[in-house]
Amino acid sequence: MPARPSKDEYYLNIAREVCRRGTCLRRLYGAVIVKDDQIISTGYAGAPRGVVNCVDLGRCLRQEMAVPPGQRYELCRSVHAEMNAVIHASRAQTLGAVMYLVGIEKDSGQLTSYSEPCLLCRRVIINAGIAKVVALNPDKGIVHLDPEEWIAEENQAAAKGVGMPGAPPVALTGMEGSES
Numbered sequence: 001m002p003a004r005p006s007k008d009e010y011y012l013n014i015a016r017e018v019c020r021r022g023t024c025l026r027r028l029y030g031a032v033i034v035k036d037d038q039i040i041s042t043g044y045a046g047a048p049r050g051v052v053n054c055v056d057l058g059r060c061l062r063q064e065m066a067v068p069p070g071q072r073y074e075l076c077r078s079v080h081a082e083m084n085a086v087i088h089a090s091r092a093q094t095l096g097a098v099m100y101l102v103g104i105e106k107d108s109g110q111l112t113s114y115s116e117p118c119l120l121c122r123r124v125i126i127n128a129g130i131a132k133v134v135a136l137n138p139d140k141g142i143v144h145l146d147p148e149e150w151i152a153e154e155n156q157a158a159a160k161g162v163g164m165p166g167a168p169p170v171a172l173t174g175m176e177g178s179e180s
């Protein structure tokens with residue numbers, strides 16, 4: 001008989017099943033939000049309700065243009081799994097909760113190495129008051145992520161004059177209300 005899964009494994013297994021409902025051609029993500037040992041919300045990456053999905057359209061512009069991770073999210077039609085999970089719960093529910101996140105490559109079905117939330121989802125997770133994100137990485141295994149560290153990274157980036165962690169510096173000249 002297989003060993004009894006740990007709590008992390010248990011919820012990550014559920015997140016892996018959730019991601020199979022994803023509708024993007026590039027990667028499938030599934031998120032499960034847990035509080036007090038209870039699943040309060042799930043979400044997978046998919047187009048907004050009523051909007052045609054990447055899979056139905058047969059194309060995802062981010063995939064076609066081979067956009068590197070972290071850029072041009074608007075080219076894919078999907079609402080990210082983390083965002084969907086958060087909007088299906090109230091803030092009172094997500095406050096102090098744990099989010100479990102799994103992503104797989106659509107082509108290979110293997111775990112994606114881009115296993116951590118994107119910069120936009122990090123902000124959503126921070127505002128939802130989620131205390132911890134547990135992700136599954138093909139090389140590192142189960143990874144525990146602390147949203148407090150993302151807040152520190154954003155503030156460090158802001159102090160250096162860049163918009164987002166890892167983003168190139170933004171020229172702020174000409175934004176002080178010049179008439180031209």
Ligand SMILES: [Zn+2]
Binds near residue numbers: 024075077
């Ligand atoms: Zn897509």
Ligand SMILES: [Zn+2]
Binds near residue numbers: 080119120121122
């Ligand atoms: Zn995201």
